[in-house]
Structures are given as structure tokens and as C-alpha cells.
Amino acid sequence: MSNLTDLTVAEIRDGFRAGDFSAREVAQAFNANVAAAKALNAFIVETPERALEAADAADRAKAAGEAPKPLSGVPIGMKDLFCTEGVQTTAASHMLEGFTPTYESTVSKKLWDAGAGMLGKLNLDQFAMGSSNETSYFGNVISPWRRGSGDNAALAPGGSSGGSSAAISARLCPAATGTDTGGSIRQPAAFTGISGIKPTYGRCSRWGIVAFASSLDQAGPMARTVRDNAILLETMSGFDPKDSTSLDLAVPQWEANLSSDLRGKKVGIPKEYRPDGLNAEISAMWDRGIEWLKDAGAEVVEVSLPHTKYALPTYYIIAPAEASSNLARYDGVRYGQRDLPDGAGLQDMYAATRAAGFGPEVKRRIMIGTYVLSAGFYDAYYTQAQKVRALISRDFDLAFEKCDLLLTPTAPSASFALGEKQADPLAMYLNDVFTVPASLAGLPAMAVPGGLDAQGLPLGLQIIGKALDEQTVLNAGLAIEERAGFTARPDKWW
Amino acid sequence: MTESTYRIQGATGEWEVVIGLEVHAQVTSQAKLFSGAATAFGAEPNTQVSLVDAAMPGMLPVPNRECIRQAVRTGMAIDAQINKWSRFDRKNYFYADLPQGYQISQLYHPLVGEGQIEITLDEKNPDSSTKVIGIERIHVEQDAGKLMHDQHPTRSYVDLNRSGVALMEIVSKPDMRSPAEAGAYLSKLRTILRYVGSCDGNMDQGSMRADVNVSVRKPGEAFGTRTETKNVNSVRFVMAVVEHEASRQVDVLEAGGKVVQETRLYDPDRNETRSMRSKEDAHDYRYFPDPDLLPLDLDDAFLEECRQSLPELPDAKRSRYEKDLGLSAYNAATLTADADTARWFEALLAEGARIQKKSEGEVAKASANWLLSELYGALNRLGKSLEDSPVGPEEGAELLALVADGTISGTIAKQVFEIMLETGGRAPQIVEEKGLRQTSDTGAIEAAVAKVLAENGDKVEQYRAGKEALFGFFVGQTMKAMQGKANPQVVNELIKKALS
Structure with a gap:
């Protein structure tokens, strides 16, 4: 039974349907792994009963002869940025510690409606702000991976979806949700040897996801295979009238249309992503990736994204600006943390509550955001950043006149x-240097494992596609997956 | 259009007042601007609050099409430019009645651009001068909640029922020059909003309130420094604020001081304004486009629907009443000053024309006179408004038709109307039951005339000697003898004949 947790989402789904095992057996196996992995600190809240509940419902429905739902029998992890009805939702902050929503986010509801069960709420960087998971109020997640040198140093699982990446690579769940504002799905996927896709902005509803930067935030799946990502993304996507920025488009059948045959496709290699001093191992992996795509039938062309160097500063103006405003609602008045010193007035309550409720990185970004929006600086920072953002989008538009997708490393x-x-x-x-440009342009982008470095740690390749062309991104991901033959997994030490 | 001659006499000479108004008008709509929560006035605290209004984590605003439609229709009613592309911005500040920590408003790209409103200083005086007041813009935004400080000795409570309700902020140009102009502008704006149906205009319920910007200058000089008095909630108070604030500023300036640009509050009990905060501690609102919302992109079909749905507006209506219905300028102005009155009058007119088989123009004068004198008089006496009048337009039209076709005289009509008010009965039944039908029976009238003339031989002599004013006396006596039921026209003819 122990090998149930080695199965992919597709294998669990199909095995459950075939009657190879019950949904309850699957849920129990993953619940056991979760319970045994406290050392990783991947979960803020564990919900084994929810996983069993969904599994039992699936088993009962199957026994009654009902047609299975898309994710019947599949337990997953839920990033603790998604509001879940009746289950504490914290965004890994002290501010929301103890906050239990009375509502379910659109994306998580779609997953439960599709038959998935919840193993628990996954740890993350506080309010999704961070690249290492060290900003979580509930302690950092520790990557299951260790360096081959045997130094046993605790490594970062990436961020902000570090609980998701660690849990998947450690086989605590077959898949999980992530959110990606500037690379928060892709970079942790790369750090832990798994795959994850951020779809086109607007594919997944943001309703019920604790907001970081509204114009950038996008939910997406994380899993061990490209196929699993396609399966989950199909369930998570779709128009939501409760989100004005949601795209009113039909959801494509990504899984059914998966194909690693890339003949006729042109792959662009942006020269600006290979700066002087790029890590040699990253560079070599990238070259291997190019060869794999050629082998799959694609033609490779060099393209230029001239404004790439401005992407990071642009991102670190726009994202904090939006965050400074989005996080203003955490004021101690209606829910969550309230710090009301004796004899304090309203202003004192705000100050005390926010001083205690937010961690240093969140405060830093609120201050940066407040500064760039303030009178006298707005045009120099925010307006200018919006202009550069448009130029970065145009870079991609021009590049996509010459190719169908881009291949880059995921992280430096x-x-x-x-x-x-x-x-x-x-x-x-x-x-975030390689992930942020696609976020600013709202484009679909995916991380897939490209191999291990000399230390035995995973490295990721990033595929960026045209808006709404998740299919080509997934197909290229599949072509790499088939050729990379990435089977490495962390040795269990926890 | 004439220049205002309103001046404040200071020690150093005459001062001119410059006024601009920012009017917040609550949009008439079942639901709030960005959530489905209800908007009814007077509900129990915190019973009309959605997850969006309370700014729960992860909640998102979705624009309510009806609120946008009402603002566009309002813009069209003041002849304004409608911006097909507009956008919402966040105005960031912390306050306990503002759950999001920002108000969604429109700073950079408002929905409605420049327009205008024509005011008449004395609506009821046809010779009164008119003036065009420019409108700078109309934008839509969210209202805040309400703090309650009187519920607990040491704590304040928050009621979020109003949080997220749609407001139109209607910003005038600094075109007004006297308290009367400011008052006339606000009244006219209220009239237009009520016609359009985009705001109920109930100032005592807070559906409409004005921020009053006032500055003073020596005539011909550049604009002075202005103050802004917030949330003034009646026409009378707006006029009082202008008057008070202008003379306060003159006093300050003439004493060698400077007017401080600041926000002030009006205290109606003491009739004075007080400083609330000065520019130095003004908020930095850090406006930026709301990333949760797409820009509003209005298509031609939507705008056309808005235009088609506009009712006839007060200026057009008044001119039609004068030109097509032949009403006096005074009556036309009075009947059109309020949408409800005009609606009532037009129902009376339509019903009258239908019953009498005449054109509306033919029944207009009598209808207008009856509504403005008889009905208004009765309602005043009863302390009721047109809305809860015991006699409706249909009943009124029946009464007037009986007068028009000679069934009863005007005098009898007054009696019948009194009975209608008391009993709720309808005119034709009352006339039948009480036998009030007037007679055109020449025989009976001739007999009465003969009797009156015989009894007043001296007056007949005087009349024949040239005292023609006595004719009315004979008519009166004859009518009295006929108990008011004689057809006055027939009476007139028969008396003339008898005296000739």
C-alpha cells in the first residue's frame, strides 16, 4: 500500500476508477505521510478528516454506480492563501491567525466539486511575499531535498508556494494548488524537482484568494507531471462572474490534447536571459532543454526581449503598490488580529494591530508600495512602471511574431x-528575475524539471507561451519531461 | 443671462463671493455599486452587508450595471459629455467606517465630463433672470459606513449598511456668485435627479449632500483661497453656509489675515462653520487605478438605451406647458418644479382629455388651476402631500369633466370636492345622490330671474340708468334662488334678455 503515494494524479484517478484501490486507501496513505512529515512544516493546518470525507463520498458514489467526477479519489493540498469555508485561512500571517472564512474560494470550490479531497492548508510565504518561505509566521517550510555533499543544511523549498512544492516532492500529496504573482508557482517547482503552471491572467478566478497584487495574482496547479498539471488546471479554470478580471472563455481540453510532437513549432530563446555570469550549470541545462525541444521537432530561433532588465524593478514597484492598498483591510476592526492597548484610540489600534500582525517583509513591501504611490512620487514610480510594463508586454508580442513559445531557465x-x-x-x-516578465505580461508560463546540479539539487526549465495558449506550453513541457527522464526524488530524512 | 450683483459690503469696499458645489447623490438602485447587498434606508445596523462590503479577505468588486446606467442617464440630462471609456481608482485612507481601507472612486477618468445646468433665480417669476452653471464632471464612487458613538460609554460601533452604496459626485464649476444662486443650483439639480430617477433627492435621509466651496475676492480680481464645508444637507443650509463663510472670510481678510485652505463643518444649531482640518494635515490619498476592475467600456447600444429611457426634462416640460398647453409661465414653472407634481398633473390631463373627448390642450388650463388652487389648498389644509392625496388624478378629472360639460357649476364643484375629500366618494355619484346637477331649464330660470328683478325694482332702475356693475348682483341673486344649480351661462343670457 505504501506505493500509493508514489502515484500521479492521473494514476490515482484511473486506478480508482478501475477499482485497483479505494479512494479511502489513497486518502489514508497520504494522511499518514502528512502526519509523519511534521519536520518539513509544509502544512499550517492538516485536515485528514476532509480528505477521508471526500474519499468516502467517492467510494460511495462508485459503489452506487455513479459516474466518477474528474478528480474523484484524488486528495490534494491547498495553499493557505485560498479561503476555505470552516477551515482556518491565514496567508501564513499572524494577522489572520484564527480566521475561519464562512465562504469557499472559487478555485478550491471547483476542485472539491470535481471530487478532490483536502489534505490540509499548505504553508507559504506570508501574504505570498517571499521566495524562500522564510517569511511565514508559522515557521519556514524545509525542503525535503538536501545537498549531495552531506552538509545536511536546511534548504529553501522556494516561495511563495513552498509548502506546496515541498509537500509534493516529499509525496505528502500528489498535487497542490499554488498562486503565482511573480514566480511563486514556478520557482518553488524548480527548487523541488516538480512541475507547475501559471495560466494566462484571468483563467482562474481570484475570488476568495487572499490578494497580494491583484493585477498579477494567478492561481495554478503544482504536481509531479505535466499531465497532472493539465488535469488540475482544467478543473481550476473557468469564468467567474464574481471576478471582474476573469476571462469569459470556455476551458480547453488540455489533457486530451496533450502531445509532445512539436513539429511546426518555433521555440524562441531570449538572449537577454543569458546574462554574463549566468550560473554555468543553469546555462548547460538550458542548452540541453533546447536540444530536447529540437528533438521533439521544434525549430529554435533566437529572439530579443530588450526590456527584460527593467522587469524586476517594475515588478517591485507595481506589486508592492497594489499590496499596500490590498492589505489596508487588515486593520483590526472586523476580523483577525486586533491589538488594542489600554486607552488607545483608533489610530493607536491600527498601529499596534498592524505592527504585531505583519512580518518584516510584508511591512517592507507595504512601505515601498505606500512610497511609490504617494504624492510627488506617483508619476516617477508607479506611472513609469506601468509604461515599462506595457513595453515588456510588447517585447513578448514582437517575439511571438517569430516563435510560438519561449524556453528559459526558471530561476538563476x-x-x-x-x-x-x-x-x-x-x-x-x-x-524572480526569469519569472517576473511573464507575470507582468500576464502570459502562461510553466516550470518543468530539467535535471540536477552537481550538488544533486533540481534545476527547472521555464516555458512561456502566448496568451491563452496553455496547450503549447503544456505540450512543450511534456516533450521536455519525456526527454529529461527526471526521476530523482529526495531521500527521506524527515 | 445676467451677472449677479450680490456683494458683501466690507470696510474696504465690496466683495464678490465665488461658490462651487460638490454634490454627493445616492444612486437609486436595488443593489450596491460593487456588491449585491440591498440599499434600503433605515434597516437594522449591519443587515445589508455582503462579504464584499465588509472587505473580507479575497473578496472582489463587480460593477453594478444599473448604477453605471443611472449615472450615464444623469450625465445626459445635464447635457454632459459621456466618457465611453472610464476607470475606477482607489482612494486610500484608514478609517473605521471604510472596510477596504480605500474608497473605490474615479479620479483620473470619470464617467461623465463637462455639462451644464440652467438656473432661474426665482422659479415662479417668469421675468426672473436665468444663468448657466457649468458642471465639471460626474463620477461614481462607494459610500462609506457609519460610526455610532452613542451606543457604549467607551466604544464606537460601526454600521456598514451604507458601505458600498453607489454615489454620484456631481462637481460644479466655481460659477455661482450668491447664496441664492447656490440654492437655486442645488434645487434645480435635485429636480433633475428626481426627474431622471437616478436619485430620490431625500436630503434629510442623506441621499443628497453638498460640499460647499466658498471664496471671496474684490470684483474683477483673481479667485481667492477657498474653504470647503462638508456634508451640508439642505438647500437652506447651503445658502446659510455661503453667507456665513463669505462674511467670515471677508472679516479675516479685512483684519489683515489670510484665508486658510481647509475643510470645515457646518453647525446648523449655531449657524456657523468650524475648522475640521487644514491642508497641512490633509490625507495623501495615493490614488491609483483599481487593479481588481477592468476599465468601463460603454458601447453605443448601451448609451442609446440610456438616452431613450430619459424622461422629458424639466426645462423642456416647462416650455411645452407654456407653448403647447397654453399655461401661464407661473403655472408651468410650478407644475414642473417637481417630477411628482408634473407626473400627477399629466395623469390628470390625460384622464380629463379621455373623459371629455378633448385634446389635452383644451383641458389644461382648468386642470392646472384646479390642481394648484383647489387641490393644493386642500392638501395644505390637511397637511398632506400630493403623494398621499385622498383624491387621485382620475377622481379629479371626473370632477373637472362635470364642470366642463355643464353638469355642475364651479361653485357646486367646490362643494363636491369637499365631500370627495371627506368621504372618498367619486364626483358623479355625489352629484347624483345629492341632486347637485345644475339646471339649464330656461323656464325655471326665467321664473327665478323675473322674481329677482321684481323684488329689486330700485336696482333695476339704477342698472338701466347706467350702473352696469349691478349685473353681477342679479346673477348672484338668481343663482342663490336656484340654490347654485342653475347654469351660469343660461342665467347670464336670460338676465340680459330680461333687462334689455
Whole structure:
């Protein structure tokens, strides 16, 4: 029975339908793994009863001869940024500690309606702000991966969806939800040797997801295979009248149309993503990726995205600006943390509540955002950043006149040790250098494992597609997956 | 159009007042601007609050099409430019009645651009001068909740029922020059909003309130520094604020001081304004486009529907009443000053024309006179409004038709109307039951005339000697003898004949 947790989403789904095992057996197996992995700190709340509940419902329906739902029998992890009815939702902050929503986010509801069960709420960087999971109020997630050198240093699982990435690679869940604002699905996927896709902005409803930066936030799946990502994304996507920025489009049949035959496709290699001093192992993996896509039939062309170097500064103006406003609602008046010193007035309550409720990185971003929106600086920062954002989008438009997809590394390095970059926010922000441009342009982008570095740590390749063309992104991901033969997994130490 | 001659006499000479109004008008709509929650006035605290209005984590605004439609229709009614492309911005500030920590408003790209309103300083005086007041813009935004400080000795409570309700902010240009102009502008704006149906105009319920911007200057000089008095909630108070604030500023300036640009509050009990906060501690609202919302992109079909749905507006209506219905300028102005009155009058007119088989023009004068004198008089006496009048347009039209076709005289009509008010009965039945039908029976009238003339031989002599004013006396006596039921026209003819 122990190998049930090695199965992919597709294998669990199909095995459950075939009667190879019951949904309850699957849920119990993953619940056991979750319970045994406290050392990873991947979950903020564990909900084994919810997983069993959904499994029992699936088993009962099957026994009654009902047609299975798309995800019947599949338990998953839910990033703790999605509001879940009756289950504490914190965004990994002290501010929302103890907050239990009376409502269910659109994306999580779609997953439960499709038959999936919830193993628990996954840890993340506080309010999804971070690239290493070290900003969580509930302690950092520890990556299940360790360096081959045997130094046993605790490594970062990436961020902000670090609970999701760690849990999947450690076989605590076959798949999980993530959210991606500037790389929060892709970078943790790369750090832990799994796959994850951020769809086109507007594919997944943002309703019920604790907001970080509204114009960038996008939910997406994370799993071990490209097929699993396609399966989950089909369920998570779709128009939602409760989100004005949701796209009113039919959801394509991504899984049914998966094909690793890339003949007729042109792959663009953006030269700006290979700066001087790029990590040699990353560079070599990228070259291997190019060869794999050629082998799958694609033609490779060099393209230019000239405004790439401005993407990171642009992102670190726009995202904090929106965050500074989105996080204003956490004021101690209606829910969550309230700190009301004796004899305090309203302003004192705001100050005390927000001082205690937000961690340092959240405060830093609120202050940056407040600064760039303030009178006298707005045009120089925010307006200028919006203009550059338009130029970055145009870079992609022009590049996509010459090719159908882009291939780049996902992150500039493999996972780093916890604490290594904490003291230097700028070094931390640089982790997003390859993921942020696609976020600013709202394009679909996916991370797939490309191999291991000399230390035995995973490295990821990123595929960026045209708006709404998730299919080509997934197909290219599949072509890489088939050729990379990535089977490495962390040795269990936890 | 004439220039205002309103001046404040200061120690150093005459001062001119410059006024601009920012009017917040609550949009008439079942639901709030960005949520489905209800908007009814007077509900129990916090019973009309959705997850969006309370700004729960992860909640998102979705524009309510009806609120946008009402603002567009309002813009069309003031002849304004409608911006097919507009956008919502966030105005960021912390306050306990503002759950999101920002108000969704429109700073950079408002829905409605420049328009205008024509005011008449004395609506009822046809010779009164008119003036065009420019409108700068109309934008839509969310209202905030309400703090209640009187529920607990040390705590304040928040009622979020109003949080998220749609407001139109209607910003005038600094075109007004006297308290009377400011009052006339606000009244006219209210009239238009009520005609359009985009705001109920109930100032005492807070559905409409004005921020009053006032500055003073020596005539011909550049604009002075202005103050803004917030949330003034009646026409009378707006006029009082202008008057008070202008003379306060003159006093400050003439004493060698400077007017401070600041926000002030009006205290109606003491009739004075007080400083609330100065520009130095003004908020930095950090406006930026709301990333949760797409820009509003209005198509031609939508705009056409808005235009088609507009009712006849007060200026057009008044001119039609004068030109097509032949009403006096005074009556036309009075009947059109309020949408409800005009609606009532037009129902009376339509019903009258139908019953009498005449054109509306033919029944207009009598209908207008009856409504404005008889009905208004009765309602005043009863302390009722047109809305809860015991006699409706249909009943009124029946009464007037009986007068028009000679069934009863005007005098009898007054009696019948009194009975209608008391009993709720209808005119034709009352006339039948009480035998009030007037007679055109020449025989009976001739007999009465002969009797009156015989009894007043001296007056007949005087009349024949040239005192023609006595004719009315004979008519009166004859009518009295006939108990008011004689057809006055027949009476007139027969008396003339008898005296000739």
C-alpha cells in the first residue's frame, strides 16, 4: 500500500476508477505521510478528516454506480492563501491567525466539486511575499531535498508556494494548488524537482484568494507531471462572474490534447536571459532543454526581449503598490488580529494591530508600495512602471511574431540554504528575475524539471507561451519531461 | 443671462463671493455599486452587508450595471459629455467606517465630463433672470459606513449598511456668485435627479449632500483661497453656509489675515462653520487605478438605451406647458418644479382629455388651476402631500369633466370636492345622490330671474340708468334662488334678455 503515494494524479484517478484501490486507501496513505512529515512544516493546518470525507463520498458514489467526477479519489493540498469555508485561512500571517472564512474560494470550490479531497492548508510565504518561505509566521517550510555533499543544511523549498512544492516532492500529496504573482508557482517547482503552471491572467478566478497584487495574482496547479498539471488546471479554470478580471472563455481540453510532437513549432530563446555570469550549470541545462525541444521537432530561433532588465524593478514597484492598498483591510476592526492597548484610540489600534500582525517583509513591501504611490512620487514610480510594463508586454508580442513559445531557465540558481539570503532582500528578489516578465505580461508560463546540479539539487526549465495558449506550453513541457527522464526524488530524512 | 450683483459690503469696499458645489447623490438602485447587498434606508445596523462590503479577505468588486446606467442617464440630462471609456481608482485612507481601507472612486477618468445646468433665480417669476452653471464632471464612487458613538460609554460601533452604496459626485464649476444662486443650483439639480430617477433627492435621509466651496475676492480680481464645508444637507443650509463663510472670510481678510485652505463643518444649531482640518494635515490619498476592475467600456447600444429611457426634462416640460398647453409661465414653472407634481398633473390631463373627448390642450388650463388652487389648498389644509392625496388624478378629472360639460357649476364643484375629500366618494355619484346637477331649464330660470328683478325694482332702475356693475348682483341673486344649480351661462343670457 505504501506505493500509493508514489502515484500521479492521473494514476490515482484511473486506478480508482478501475477499482485497483479505494479512494479511502489513497486518502489514508497520504494522511499518514502528512502526519509523519511534521519536520518539513509544509502544512499550517492538516485536515485528514476532509480528505477521508471526500474519499468516502467517492467510494460511495462508485459503489452506487455513479459516474466518477474528474478528480474523484484524488486528495490534494491547498495553499493557505485560498479561503476555505470552516477551515482556518491565514496567508501564513499572524494577522489572520484564527480566521475561519464562512465562504469557499472559487478555485478550491471547483476542485472539491470535481471530487478532490483536502489534505490540509499548505504553508507559504506570508501574504505570498517571499521566495524562500522564510517569511511565514508559522515557521519556514524545509525542503525535503538536501545537498549531495552531506552538509545536511536546511534548504529553501522556494516561495511563495513552498509548502506546496515541498509537500509534493516529499509525496505528502500528489498535487497542490499554488498562486503565482511573480514566480511563486514556478520557482518553488524548480527548487523541488516538480512541475507547475501559471495560466494566462484571468483563467482562474481570484475570488476568495487572499490578494497580494491583484493585477498579477494567478492561481495554478503544482504536481509531479505535466499531465497532472493539465488535469488540475482544467478543473481550476473557468469564468467567474464574481471576478471582474476573469476571462469569459470556455476551458480547453488540455489533457486530451496533450502531445509532445512539436513539429511546426518555433521555440524562441531570449538572449537577454543569458546574462554574463549566468550560473554555468543553469546555462548547460538550458542548452540541453533546447536540444530536447529540437528533438521533439521544434525549430529554435533566437529572439530579443530588450526590456527584460527593467522587469524586476517594475515588478517591485507595481506589486508592492497594489499590496499596500490590498492589505489596508487588515486593520483590526472586523476580523483577525486586533491589538488594542489600554486607552488607545483608533489610530493607536491600527498601529499596534498592524505592527504585531505583519512580518518584516510584508511591512517592507507595504512601505515601498505606500512610497511609490504617494504624492510627488506617483508619476516617477508607479506611472513609469506601468509604461515599462506595457513595453515588456510588447517585447513578448514582437517575439511571438517569430516563435510560438519561449524556453528559459526558471530561476538563476538551485535551492539555497535557509537564512542564506534573508539578510539581503535584493539578493532574494533576484530569484524572480526569469519569472517576473511573464507575470507582468500576464502570459502562461510553466516550470518543468530539467535535471540536477552537481550538488544533486533540481534545476527547472521555464516555458512561456502566448496568451491563452496553455496547450503549447503544456505540450512543450511534456516533450521536455519525456526527454529529461527526471526521476530523482529526495531521500527521506524527515 | 445676467451677472449677479450680490456683494458683501466690507470696510474696504465690496466683495464678490465665488461658490462651487460638490454634490454627493445616492444612486437609486436595488443593489450596491460593487456588491449585491440591498440599499434600503433605515434597516437594522449591519443587515445589508455582503462579504464584499465588509472587505473580507479575497473578496472582489463587480460593477453594478444599473448604477453605471443611472449615472450615464444623469450625465445626459445635464447635457454632459459621456466618457465611453472610464476607470475606477482607489482612494486610500484608514478609517473605521471604510472596510477596504480605500474608497473605490474615479479620479483620473470619470464617467461623465463637462455639462451644464440652467438656473432661474426665482422659479415662479417668469421675468426672473436665468444663468448657466457649468458642471465639471460626474463620477461614481462607494459610500462609506457609519460610526455610532452613542451606543457604549467607551466604544464606537460601526454600521456598514451604507458601505458600498453607489454615489454620484456631481462637481460644479466655481460659477455661482450668491447664496441664492447656490440654492437655486442645488434645487434645480435635485429636480433633475428626481426627474431622471437616478436619485430620490431625500436630503434629510442623506441621499443628497453638498460640499460647499466658498471664496471671496474684490470684483474683477483673481479667485481667492477657498474653504470647503462638508456634508451640508439642505438647500437652506447651503445658502446659510455661503453667507456665513463669505462674511467670515471677508472679516479675516479685512483684519489683515489670510484665508486658510481647509475643510470645515457646518453647525446648523449655531449657524456657523468650524475648522475640521487644514491642508497641512490633509490625507495623501495615493490614488491609483483599481487593479481588481477592468476599465468601463460603454458601447453605443448601451448609451442609446440610456438616452431613450430619459424622461422629458424639466426645462423642456416647462416650455411645452407654456407653448403647447397654453399655461401661464407661473403655472408651468410650478407644475414642473417637481417630477411628482408634473407626473400627477399629466395623469390628470390625460384622464380629463379621455373623459371629455378633448385634446389635452383644451383641458389644461382648468386642470392646472384646479390642481394648484383647489387641490393644493386642500392638501395644505390637511397637511398632506400630493403623494398621499385622498383624491387621485382620475377622481379629479371626473370632477373637472362635470364642470366642463355643464353638469355642475364651479361653485357646486367646490362643494363636491369637499365631500370627495371627506368621504372618498367619486364626483358623479355625489352629484347624483345629492341632486347637485345644475339646471339649464330656461323656464325655471326665467321664473327665478323675473322674481329677482321684481323684488329689486330700485336696482333695476339704477342698472338701466347706467350702473352696469349691478349685473353681477342679479346673477348672484338668481343663482342663490336656484340654490347654485342653475347654469351660469343660461342665467347670464336670460338676465340680459330680461333687462334689455
